[in-house]
Amino acid sequence: MKALSLMERFQSNRHALGYTFMLPAVLLLAGLLAYPLGLGTWLGFTDAKIGRVGEWIGLENFAYLITDSVFQLVVFNTLFYTIVASIAKFILGLWLALLLNKNLPFQSFFRAVVLLPWIAPTALSALAFWWMYDAQFSVISWLFTKMGLIDHYIDFLGDPWMARMSVIIANVWRGIPFVAISLLAGLQTISPSFYEASSIDGATPWQQFRFITMPLLTPIIAVVMTFSVLFTFTDFQLIYVLTRGGPLNATHLMATLAFQRAIPGGALGEGAAIATMMVPLLLAAIMFSYFGLQRRAWQQGADK
Amino acid sequence: MSKQNSQGMDFLTSLPRRWVTIYIPLGVLLFILLFPFYWMAITAFKPDNELLSQTGNPFWLVHPTLAHFNKLLFHTAYPQWLWNTLVVSISATFISLLTSVLAAYAIERLRFKGSKVMGMIIFFAYLVPPSIIFIPLASIVFQYGLFDTKMALILTYPTFLVPFCTWLLMGYFRSIPYELEECALIDGATRLQILTRIILPLAVPGLISAGIFAFTLSWNEFIYALTFVSSSETKTVPVGVITELVEGDVYHWGALMAGALLGSLPVAFIYSFFVEYYVSGMTGSVKE
Numbered sequence: 001m002k003a004l005s006l007m008e009r010f011q012s013n014r015h016a017l018g019y020t021f022m023l024p025a026v027l028l029l030a031g032l033l034a035y036p037l038g039l040g041t042w043l044g045f046t047d048a049k050i051g052r053v054g055e056w057i058g059l060e061n062f063a064y065l066i067t068d069s070v071f072q073l074v075v076f077n078t079l080f081y082t083i084v085a086s087i088a089k090f091i092l093g094l095w096l097a098l099l100l101n102k103n104l105p106f107q108s109f110f111r112a113v114v115l116l117p118w119i120a121p122t123a124l125s126a127l128a129f130w131w132m133y134d135a136q137f138s139v140i141s142w143l144f145t146k147m148g149l150i151d152h153y154i155d156f157l158g159d160p161w162m163a164r165m166s167v168i169i170a171n172v173w174r175g176i177p178f179v180a181i182s183l184l185a186g187l188q189t190i191s192p193s194f195y196e197a198s199s200i201d202g203a204t205p206w207q208q209f210r211f212i213t214m215p216l217l218t219p220i221i222a223v224v225m226t227f228s229v230l231f232t233f234t235d236f237q238l239i240y241v242l243t244r245g246g247p248l249n250a251t252h253l254m255a256t257l258a259f260q261r262a263i264p265g266g267a268l269g270e271g272a273a274i275a276t277m278m279v280p281l282l283l284a285a286i287m288f289s290y291f292g293l294q295r296r297a298w299q300q301g302a303d304k
Numbered sequence: 305m306s307k308q309n310s311q312g313m314d315f316l317t318s319l320p321r322r323w324v325t326i327y328i329p330l331g332v333l334l335f336i337l338l339f340p341f342y343w344m345a346i347t348a349f350k351p352d353n354e355l356l357s358q359t360g361n362p363f364w365l366v367h368p369t370l371a372h373f374n375k376l377l378f379h380t381a382y383p384q385w386l387w388n389t390l391v392v393s394i395s396a397t398f399i400s401l402l403t404s405v406l407a408a409y410a411i412e413r414l415r416f417k418g419s420k421v422m423g424m425i426i427f428f429a430y431l432v433p434p435s436i437i438f439i440p441l442a443s444i445v446f447q448y449g450l451f452d453t454k455m456a457l458i459l460t461y462p463t464f465l466v467p468f469c470t471w472l473l474m475g476y477f478r479s480i481p482y483e484l485e486e487c488a489l490i491d492g493a494t495r496l497q498i499l500t501r502i503i504l505p506l507a508v509p510g511l512i513s514a515g516i517f518a519f520t521l522s523w524n525e526f527i528y529a530l531t532f533v534s535s536s537e538t539k540t541v542p543v544g545v546i547t548e549l550v551e552g553d554v555y556h557w558g559a560l561m562a563g564a565l566l567g568s569l570p571v572a573f574i575y576s577f578f579v580e581y582y583v584s585g586m587t588g589s590v591k592e
Binding site for chain 1: 326329330333334336337338340341343344347355356362363402403404406407409410411414415416417419422425426429431432433434435436437438439440441442443444459460462463466467470494495520523524526527530531541542543545546555557560561563564567568571572575576579582583586
């Protein structure tokens with residue numbers, strides 16, 4: 001029997017081969033994901049500017065940011081944006097999923113069309129919203145004026161609260177498809193016999209929803225909403241296109257403020273500090289939506 | 305995906321009731337979801353005087369025009385941006401697929417020492433949002449002299465594509481029976497042959513969904529392209545339209561909407577061909 005050559009031995013050793021196959025992914029993720037994550041944290045503790053390596057200044061950036069009234073407002077904006085948009089996306093997305101789960105003609109067509117806002121480039125669909133929110137030529141204002149609901153055009157992006165709600169609506173519009181299609185997949189795994197049995201026992205549609213659909217859907221809701229919160233919390237494009245953080249910083253989110261301070265403003269250290277401060281808040285938000293929703297599953301005795 | 309749950313009990317609800325509880329709400333939601341696209345399209349074909357007139361019905365076109373497309377394609381750098389986006393998206397997708405196939409096969413099938421941990425790391429890597437690491441990445445890109453090149457985007461996009469594709473492909477590989485591999489091993493095939501001749505042909509649907517996801521995500525990417533590129537010749541469509549077509553106080557709405565429409569079409573086109581793969585990939589990846 002001939003001795004195995006080095007090459008053959010290597011090819012039959014699954015550990016060695018496994019490490020080799022992992023190499024490109026590991027190099028890429030270590031160099032361009034893990035390293036930047038560490039570097040970002042380090043930059044947050046320096047006074048780095050664009051084109052100048054920073055020096056260690058300890059907690060100065062963070063101490064400054066905590067007392068900065070703009071930063072305080074931005075944290076509020078981010079939390080408000082995330083909470084309101086996530087709740088709206090959940091309610092509307094679940095509703096749409098329930099509607100699509102009914103026995104409909106052209107069901108697969110509807111399912112395909114519903115995803116369009118999700119797959120179109122956000123920066124470009126945000127432009128369409130920008131045009132629809134235009135102070136002078138808004139089609140929404142035009143329609144409301146014709147219907148006699150308002151007597152002058154709405155300044156969608158000019159007034160702080162109006163602007164907050166407008167960007168939230170655009171974000172919800174974009175996020176509904178993801179929630180709806182994912183929940184629809186969950187709904188289709190629920191056995192119809194539960195509904196048949198319960199309706200024989202005289203359950204109303206609301207009772208069926210409350211005691212069958214919701215408990216069985218909870219695990220997938222937890223996953224979907226965790227992702228939804230993650231996407232919303234770190235949103236950048238919509239705000240950048242629609243308002244650039246204005247009016248009066250009313251719509252600035254942490255990501256857009258980090259960009260503004262770091263890239264056009266040149267203060268890399270400060271921007272990195274803002275981005276670093278997103279991490280604990282983000283982890284808290286993810287923990288809350290994941291475990292908060294998940295807990296209900298085992299409280300109700302579901303096996304997953 | 306199995307067909308219909310409530311089918312069997314539809315007879316319990318009357319037709320008028322179905323209209324009120326299902327068809328009308330569904331119609332309203334679909335209208336809201338699709339209206340921005342309609343508005344984008346109709347604005348792109350509307351002459352300027354109709355766009356800016358306050359009278360008349362804004363929902364319809366009286367004299368459609370191609371003037372905005374003409375301006376866009378022959379008087380701006382838009383064709384160049386389209387080309388850049390295409391090159392960057394295809395290269396990033398290719399690199400990501402190659403890397404992810406190897407990684408997913410290693411984690412799911414070779415089960416080397418530490419593969420479980422690696423799977424977890426890949427999952428957490430997917431949760432790192434680009435808006436947290438774009439600042440340090442910008443300084444790295446600058447350091448290596450990649451600033452303002454397509455290479456900067458081609459190399460950084462896989463950071464969010466690889467975790468996602470690997471995760472998706474792991475699911476597909478899991479569904480392929482081990483027996484096939486064992487037979488091939490007995491017949492003397494090497495692991496590489498097994499991967500290329502047995503696993504990959506069987507995982508084509510998975511490769512297609514991973515490929516569409518990667519292409520769509522790269523095409524739509526914004527924050528890296530905005531930060532790492534500054535000259536007009538290297539910009540991608542989303543960034544080019546936002547930063548160069550929006551100029552001063554006079555907005556060329558027609559050209560902007562034409563740009564948005566043309567920039568959205570390629571992904572919509574690809575998506576419409578592979579919608580089933582896309583939906584199953586999306587729902588498969590969130591399922592526990």
